Amino acid sequence: MKSLEELTAIRDKMQAIVNLRIEDSNCTKIVVGMATCGIAAGARPVLKALSDGVQEKGIKDVMVIQEGCIGLCKYEPIVEVVAPGKEKVTYVNMTAEKAAEVIEQHIIGGNVVTKYTINSAM
Amino acid sequence: MFSEISLNILDIVQNSVSARASLIEITVNISNAEDSLTAVIKDNGCGMTESELTKVVDPFYTTGNNKSVGLGVPFFKMAAKLSGGSFEINSEKGKGTEVKAVFVLSSLNRMPLGDMTETIMSVIIANRNTDIVYSYTVDEKGFVFDTRQIRQIFGDIPCDTLEVNEFIQSFLNENTAEINSGANY
Numbered sequence: 152m153k154s155l156e157e158l159t160a161i162r163d164k165m166q167a168i169v170n171l172r173i174e175d176s177n178c179t180k181i182v183v184g185m186a187t188c189g190i191a192a193g194a195r196p197v198l199k200a201l202s203d204g205v206q207e208k209g210i211k212d213v214m215v216i217q218e219g220c221i222g223l224c225k226y227e228p229i230v231e232v233v234a235p236g237k238e239k240v241t242y243v244n245m246t247a248e249k250a251a252e253v254i255e256q257h258i259i260g261g262n263v264v265t266k267y268t269i270n271s272a273m
Numbered sequence: 274m275f276s277e278i279s280l281n282i283l284d285i286v287q288n289s290v291s292a293r294a295s296l297i298e299i300t301v302n303i304s305n306a307e308d309s310l311t312a313v314i315k316d317n318g319c320g321m322t323e324s325e326l327t328k329v330v331d332p333f334y335t336t337g338n339n340k341s342v343g344l345g346v347p348f349f350k351m352a353a354k355l356s357g358g359s360f361e362i363n364s365e366k367g368k369g370t371e372v373k374a375v376f377v378l379s380s381l382n383r384m385p386l387g388d389m390t391e392t393i394m395s396v397i398i399a400n401r402n403t404d405i406v407y408s409y410t411v412d413e414k415g416f417v418f419d420t421r422q423i424r425q426i427f428g429d430i431p432c433d434t435l436e437v438n439e440f441i442q443s444f445l446n447e448n449t450a451e452i453n454s455g456a457n458y
Contacts, residue, residue, distance in 0.1 A: 222339030
């Protein structure tokens with residue numbers, strides 16, 4: 152059986168790296184709806200794709216968090232990107248593949264993927 | 274309705290998060306002898322009054338602001354009962370809540386347990402400051418995953434990294450496979 156003690160090797164490696172704690176106020180928040188409507192619509196793989204994307208690309212100053220139902224259930228899974236000083240962007244009908252595109256084009260590239268936003272859906 | 278019990282569990286855990294729990298304990302226990310699959314979600318969140326507790330199983334009761342339905346608990350109860358099982362929810366205001374769903378293991382009306390690893394990973398990723406304990410047992414053989422152990426090992430060193438996440442994922446998948454010994458639940 153795998154044991155958590157094996158993590159000591161990873162920890163020892165990290166001891167050599169100095170990491171700055173991210174200030175919440177400077178952080179871009181990627182908010183995934185995880186209420187019953189979101190989960191039923193497929194939010195779990197979307198959360199995974201966003202989290203994997205952020206970590207694999209080593210994107211700093213970004214936090215993936217969850218929220219409850221915002222009352223737009225038919226548009227779930229919903230992902231909101233809240234960047235400090237910028238207007239909130241609401242992506243709707245998300246999938247793991249679209250999440251990967253949003254990471255690449257919006258989070259890294261700085262360009263909102265307008266075809267996936269709520270404005271385009273309404 | 275969901276397609277897997279693991280999605281119901283993920284849904285109920287959201288309630289624990291909304292209740293601002295600092296510790297959420299998730300238990301899945303499978304017993305072939307008792308023909309049962311029991312899922313328990315226990316939290317130390319704000320809890321409910323007796324009056325709220327009687328209302329929570331009503332799909333038209335919710336504490337959410339933008340909605341007129343609260344389906345998480347009713348769906349879980351329905352899923353358990355459809356399999357011939359049972360459902361219990363207990364709570365104490367200021368102390369926490371415990372949800373227990375018992376499914377009849379062999380029932381054709383029981384949804385598969387599904388991907389518990391992805392559910393646990395989702396809970397950990399989106400709630401970095403909450404302690405999560407997940408215990409999985411099949412007929413007395415089991416393992417426990419406890420984020421407090423990880424915090425102890427890492428101390429001040431950040432542990433929300435890709436490498437640690439990948440480790441946790443293989444820890445959960447490998448140990449689950451070992452316990453299951455080829456069975457599919």
